Amino acid sequence: MTTAATVFAATMAFAHSGVANEAVKARMEAMKAIGGATGTIGKMVQGKTDFDAAAAEAAAATIAEKAAMIPALFEAEEMDPESEAKPEIWTNWDDFVAKGSALEMAAKGLDTSSLDAMKAGFGAVGGACADCHKAYRVKK
Numbered sequence: 838m839t840t841a842a843t844v845f846a847a848t849m850a851f852a853h854s855g856v857a858n859e860a861v862k863a864r865m866e867a868m869k870a871i872g873g874a875t876g877t878i879g880k881m882v883q884g885k886t887d888f889d890a891a892a893a894e895a896a897a898a899t900i901a902e903k904a905a906m907i908p909a910l911f912e913a914e915e916m917d918p919e920s921e922a923k924p925e926i927w928t929n930w931d932d933f934v935a936k937g938s939a940l941e942m943a944a945k946g947l948d949t950s951s952l953d954a955m956k957a958g959f960g961a962v963g964g965a966c967a968d969c970h971k972a973y974r975v976k977k
C-alpha cells in the first residue's frame with residue numbers, strides 16, 4: 838500500500854468515531870468491510886451492477902480473510918455503547934467461532950467464475966451472516 842492509500846484507509850477507519858474502545862472499533866470495521874464486499878457481490882447477483890469476475894473474486898477473498906479474523910477480533914470481551922455485539926458471544930464462544938468459520942468456508946467455496954455459479958453459491962454466504970447475526974448481533 839502506498840503512503841497516500843494508508844492515510845486514506847486510516848481516515849476511513851474513523852467512520853466509527855463515536856466508538857472509543859479500539860477493540861470494538863476494529864471488529865466493527867472488519868464487519869463493515871465484510872458488509873461492503875458482500876454488497877459488491879450482492880449487487881451483481883441482483884443485476885444492479887454488471888458481473889465482474891475479478892471484482893467478485895476480490896470481494897469473496899475479503900470476506901474469507903476478514904471472517905478468518907473473527908476469533909481474534911472478538912476474543913477480548915469488550916463492549917461499547919455503540920456496539921451491536923450480544924454478551925452471548927462470550928458465553929457461547931465455540932458456537933460463535935464455528936459460525937465465523939462457516940462464513941469463511943462459504944466465502945472460500947463461492948465460485949465467482951460466472952454469474953450463474955455465483956448466484957448459486959451466494960445464498961450460503963448470506964445464510965452464514967444471518968445465522969450469526971440472529972444469535973449474536975443486536976439490531977440497533
Ligand code: HEC
Pocket residue numbers: 861864865866868869871872873875900907919920921922923933934936937938940962963965966967969970973974
Ligand atoms: C460469527 C458471527 C458473524 C458472522 C458470520 C457475520 N457477522 Fe456481521 N456482525 C457480527 C457481530 C457480533 C456484529 C456486531 C459487532 C459490534 O458492533 O461490536 C456484526 C456487525 C456487522 C455489521 C455492522 C458493522 C458496523 O458498521 O458496525 C455489518 C455491516 C455486518 N456485520 C455484516 C455482515 C455480513 C454481510 C456478513 C456475512 C457475509 C456477516 N456480517 C457475518 C457477527 C457476525
